[in-house]
Amino acid sequence: MANLAGKVALVTGGGQGVGQGIALALASEGVAVTITGRTLAKVEETARLITERGGKALPLVGNVKDAADLAAMVDQTVTTFGGLDILVNNAQEVPLGKLEDVTDEAFMAGFESGPLATRRLMKLARPHMAARGGGTIFNLCSSAGIRWDMAGYGAYAAVKQAIRSLTRAAAAE
Template sequence: MTDLTGKVALITGAGQGIGQGVALAMAGAGAAVVVTGRTLAKVEETARLVRERGGKALPIACDVKSATDLAETVEATVAGFGGLDILVNNAQEVPLGKLEEVTDEAFLAGFESGPLATHRLMKLARPHLAARGGGTIFNFCSSAGIRWDMTGYGCYAAVKQAIRSLTRAAAAEWGGEGIRVLTIAPHAESPGLKWWIENNPEEAKAFFRTIPLGRVGTLEGDIGRALVALSGQDLAYLTGATIPLDGGQANFD
């Protein structure tokens, strides 16, 4: 089991779903976790769960579309725990729908909460990661970006594919500082995926038939624990890659 004792992880969108699962997994491996989200009560609950298990957690209300919130969150992380080693850019608003249906406002919100927030937070985290001798940044994309039929997913895929490009650039530019940057493409039991399954039952049936392992991942066990392992020294030579945690469904080759 990877030991993250002494490490500090900042996780956005940690009030529920994948972000909460990652926070619980990283805290379980010994990391102090800063959990952020727009709703303070939700991240306070995540922090309570972490502390209940004996871990260290700092909950912070943060809207990733706000440059001010992002800067203050990084400052509070360093002030609270003395540094930063792992950044998990999980929070994202999703502009779903056919091209004619997605409004400018929804597309802009997807961009601001996705690639722009990712770009901003990576830059804010970089000097603190470098000061600790390096660290790991996790960004999130989706297999929607490589669907053969993009109907209804064009805007969502566009913002997610932009994040993959940022990952590749950051890995290339900051590798000399010991900073590794990876993109994660998960299928997990998140509220968003559950909503999609409930509202698209026929497409969901077809979706499950395309997953070789026949299920979506658990939040803490399958997704969170994988990020813990990817943060450790055993995988320290891996950077710039897209890692599909999806039961074998997508082909990112």
């Protein structure tokens, strides 16, 4: 990786899985990391792993479907670490199952936690990144949208393709 020491990152869904792996990798490069998730014990565990290795971590509980939580995540990151350089939009409620079986609530939760939360966080983070001369945004997508056999993945693929489109538009703008 490029020299990331001294940078500040916000990783949603950083309490487990891919998000935790990204948070740990960034911290190992000297990045101060805010880890967010819905479960306090999980984000605290990731923070513990980071601080045990000499890194800086801020564990925050929040739901990416809640606009106020997103604003608080960004504000607390900037207040604690002095800015924001890297945003990792990882958290996502995944609507899996046959299209006829996925409830409207699950479908909407996928879009609220996926493309809507992604757009909101990009919008919130951008001014802080610009104030530091720029930044980097990672929006996690999936190959599910381009699979030939999408049985059981239709709603998930729709959500991830929407994130992919938002990412392309943001890069162009």
